Amino acid sequence: MREPHLPPAYRLITLDTVDSTNAEARRLAILGEEKAPDGTLIWAKEQTAGRGRRGRKWQSPKGNLYCSLILRPEVPTEQAAQLSFVGALAACDALNAISPPGHIVQIKWPNDILLNDEKVGGLLLEAETGGGKTPEWVIMGLGINVAQHPSRVEFPATSLKASGWMVTEVDCLEAFSRHFMAWANTWLEQGFGAIRKHWLWRCKGIGDKIEIRLAKKTLRGVFKDIDQDGALLLKSGKRELRITAGDVFFATA
Ligand code: BTN
Numbered sequence: 001m002r003e004p005h006l007p008p009a010y011r012l013i014t015l016d017t018v019d020s021t022n023a024e025a026r027r028l029a030i031l032g033e034e035k036a037p038d039g040t041l042i043w044a045k046e047q048t049a050g051r052g053r054r055g056r057k058w059q060s061p062k063g064n065l066y067c068s069l070i071l072r073p074e075v076p077t078e079q080a081a082q083l084s085f086v087g088a089l090a091a092c093d094a095l096n097a098i099s100p101p102g103h104i105v106q107i108k109w110p111n112d113i114l115l116n117d118e119k120v121g122g123l124l125l126e127a128e129t130g131g132g133k134t135p136e137w138v139i140m141g142l143g144i145n146v147a148q149h150p151s152r153v154e155f156p157a158t159s160l161k162a163s164g165w166m167v168t169e170v171d172c173l174e175a176f177s178r179h180f181m182a183w184a185n186t187w188l189e190q191g192f193g194a195i196r197k198h199w200l201w202r203c204k205g206i207g208d209k210i211e212i213r214l215a216k217k218t219l220r221g222v223f224k225d226i227d228q229d230g231a232l233l234l235k236s237g238k239r240e241l242r243i244t245a246g247d248v249f250f251a252t253a
Contacts, residue, residue: 001170007181009181010039020050026128039071040070042068046066050143061148065121069140071139086195088112091121092107092202094172094178095172098167104116107204108203115158115163120149125138127139145158146159192230193228205248207224211248
């Protein structure tokens with residue numbers, strides 16, 4: 001496989017195998033800024049203990065993209081979670097940039113990437129706030145099903161290969177790194193409002209009936225919007241609910 005060419009702001013660490021690139025990024029991040037500056041990017045060919053959102057496992061055989069970016073943004077700690085929307089936007093645009101014609105790449109709240117309505121990727125954000133005004137570090141993990149995808153999952157999954165794309169993990173990594181830089185700059189210069197607007201354009205299901213599965217209950221209603229913190233606003237009967245975590249499912253026609 002060819003070497004990735006990334007913008008110079010990144011410092012790439014390539015591994016054949018690792019438990020989880022997020023775990024490895026965390027081990028590096030706690031060593032401090034000198035050892036792991038902003039822009040350190042861990043890329044592994046496979047993971048033995050890949051993790052997903054909400055404590056789930058992320059199946060990580062060879063052939064897919066697994067990477068984690070160490071970020072040290074100088075923003076108020078409470079704004080750091082907005083980076084998951086920046087990352088989803090970048091991943092969505094990265095896939096669109098390398099897509100063959102006729103495919104639809106969208107975002108499923110909060111940061112799943114859909115290809116033709118099936119899940120093809122996801123992001124996992126982890127942060128150490130350290131109680132300070134700005135976060136010590138934020139780790140943005142991205143997984144994209146390039147060649148393989150899980151079969152028995154709650155939300156249908158696909159891979160780029162199964163959808164007929166002739167691209168590699170390196171193509172995805174390069175595209176993501178470029179698009180992330182651009183959207184991160186927009187976020188730093190213009191704030192979350194600009195990110196939210198572009199995120200909403202790419203989001204599946206706004207205005208539609210959806211189901212949100214939480215740990216212990218399922219909510220149903222119409223997906224109205226996301227608010228200034230990225231929470232999902234659900235109109236359920238006469239009430240408007242504000243959801244900060246959960247899994248979205250779409251009504252089938
Ligand atoms: C999800 O949709 O549940 C998020 C999946 C995130 C998976 C990526 S793969 C690279 C990084 N390392 C991990 O252990 N998880 C993330």
